[in-house]
Structures are given as structure tokens and as C-alpha cells.
Amino acid sequence: MQEDGLALDRLEVWHGDAPLVALDAHVAPGEVLSVMGPSGSGKSTLLAAIIGTLAPAFRVRGHIRLDGREIGALPPEARRVGILFQEELLFPHLSVAGNLGFGLPPSVRGRAERAARIEAALDEIGLAGFGPRDPDTLSGGQKARVALMRMLLAEPRALLLDEPFSRLDAGRRDQMRRLVFARAAARGLPVLLVTHDREDAAAAGGRVIELG
Numbered sequence: 177m178q179e180d181g182l183a184l185d186r187l188e189v190w191h192g193d194a195p196l197v198a199l200d201a202h203v204a205p206g207e208v209l210s211v212m213g214p215s216g217s218g219k220s221t222l223l224a225a226i227i228g229t230l231a232p233a234f235r236v237r238g239h240i241r242l243d244g245r246e247i248g249a250l251p252p253e254a255r256r257v258g259i260l261f262q263e264e265l266l267f268p269h270l271s272v273a274g275n276l277g278f279g280l281p282p283s284v285r286g287r288a289e290r291a292a293r294i295e296a297a298l299d300e301i302g303l304a305g306f307g308p309r310d311p312d313t314l315s316g317g318q319k320a321r322v323a324l325m326r327m328l329l330a331e332p333r334a335l336l337l338d339e340p341f342s343r344l345d346a347g348r349r350d351q352m353r354r355l356v357f358a359r360a361a362a363r364g365l366p367v368l369l370v371t372h373d374r375e376d377a378a379a380a381g382g383r384v385i386e387l388g
């Protein structure tokens with residue numbers, strides 16, 4: 177039977193002759209699972225295993241399934257897993273619209289269609305009209321919203337968050353948490369949130385797993 181959402185089925189990440197991370201979990205569509213643990217417990221390594229960017233020194237055992245499909249052997253770009261990092265990593269030489277366009281799948285063809293998707297995306301994050309702006313002219317919270325939307329435009333089927341709120345000040349952090357969880361829930365995405373911050377996990381409102 178197909179199981180929708182993100183399934184980490186007896187997943188282990190090994191380094192040398194010892195497992196660094198071992199996890200058995202299922203995140204349903206629209207659910208947020210928070211993963212906490214001390215520095216060095218393997219939180220970022222776990223996310224790298226899921227998106228397919230682990231260094232060659234690591235080996236993965238077990239299964240990673242997304243909407244019932246095994247994705248563990250696919251190249252990163254074919255996995256349909258979006259990730260947001262602590263830093264927004266916007267392309268500085270592209271406008272805000274150019275950054276968003278980078279997220280759009282190639283199947284969205286035609287200038288008018290792409291421009292309309294980008295404008296709707298800006299509207300969804302409260303930044304209508306910001307398309308021509310240089311990313312350097314945005315506040316930290318605005319950059320974070322553009323990074324979120326660029327990731328969502330790629331139509332991922334799961335969302336991974338690696339401490340994406342920690343650089344924002346308290347007010348913006350709260351606003352960004354609400355926006356991320358609302359946009360993910362609206363799309364029915366399973367979300368895996370890695371964080372040091374108990375408030376992040378509390379705001380996510382779902383189950384919490386401790387590593388390490």
C-alpha cells in the first residue's frame with residue numbers, strides 16, 4: 177500500500193564502522209516533525225542523507241520513501257525534497273524575480289506564464305512589486321521569505337528545515353515560523369524541522385524526536 181508523506185524506514189547513516197544517526201519515522205502530509213539534539217548529533221547529516229548530498233565518507237542504510245516511492249538512490253534534483261538553511265543563499269547577481277525564476281520547474285514555459293507565477297509567488301509572501309529589487313536591498317526577513325518561495329516554486333513533495341529561523345530577530349522569527357508552517361500545510365507537505373530551539377519545536381506543534 178502506498179503511504180503518502182516522508183517515510184524514514186530504519187534509516188541509518190554510518191561514518192566508518194559506527195552509525196552516526198539512526199531513525200525510524202514517518203511524517204504525514206501536512207505534519208511537522210521536529211528533530212532536536214546536541215551539536216554534532218547528526219542533524220544536518222540526516223538532512224543531507226534525505227536530500228542526497230552526503231559526503232562520500234558516509235553510508236546510508238534503510239529506506240527513504242516519499243509518497244511511497246523510494247528516493248534514496250535518486251540524484252538530489254530528482255528527489256523532490258526542498259530544503260531551507262539558516263542562511264538564505266539568494267543569488268546576489270540576480271533580482272528577486274530572477275531568484276524566484278530559478279525555482280520554477282523548466283516545464284513552466286513562456287515568459288508570460290513564468291512572470292505570472294513569480295508575481296503570484298511574491299503576492300503570497302507579502303512582497304508584491306519587489307520583483308526588480310536587488311536581494312541586497314531586502315531585510316533579513318524579506319530575504320528569508322524569498323528563499324522560502326523559491327523553494328516552494330520548485331514544487332517539492334517534502335520540506336526540510338535546517339534551523340531556518342535562528343538568524344532572524346524575535347519578531348521576524350515568529351512571523352517566518354507562521355508563514356513557513358502555513359504555506360507547507362496549505363500544500364500538504366510533510367516537514368522535517370531540525371532545530372536547537374525549543375520554541376521552534378513548540379511553534380511547529382507536532383512530534384519531537386531527540387537525536388544523540
Ligand SMILES: Nc1ncnc2c1ncn2[C@@H]1O[C@H](COP(=O)(O)OP(=O)(O)OP(=O)(O)O)[C@@H](O)[C@H]1O
Pocket residue numbers: 191196213214215216217218219220221222231233
Ligand atoms: N564531511 C564530513 N566528513 C566527516 N565527518 C563529518 C562530515 N560532516 C560532518 N561530520 C561529522 O558528523 C557529525 C555530525 O555532524 P552534523 O553537522 O550532522 O551535526 P549537527 O547535529 O547538525 O550539529 P550542529 O547542531 O552543530 O549543526 C559530527 O561529528 C561532524 O564532525
